[in-house]
Amino acid sequence: MMNYRTVIGCCEGDSVPQIFIPRLVQLYKEGKFPVNKIIKTYPFSELNQAKADSNSGKVIKAVVTM
Numbered sequence: 001m002m003n004y005r006t007v008i009g010c011c012e013g014d015s016v017p018q019i020f021i022p023r024l025v026q027l028y029k030e031g032k033f034p035v036n037k038i039i040k041t042y043p044f045s046e047l048n049q050a051k052a053d054s055n056s057g058k059v060i061k062a063v064v065t066m
Helices: 017-029 044-056
Strands: 039-043 061-065
Touching (some): 044 061
């Protein structure tokens, strides 16, 4: 038996995307959501560095570009 365990996943903090995403866009337009400060882009050749920076907390969101 599995000891009555339950596994639950969530997406976007378990929010409603139809409400959450327009709200984020609104906050960005108002200058209240600093996307530029939380995203750092890396070329594909620096994939390992992007992973390391993400794991260490150096960056909040690493984005790898092709």
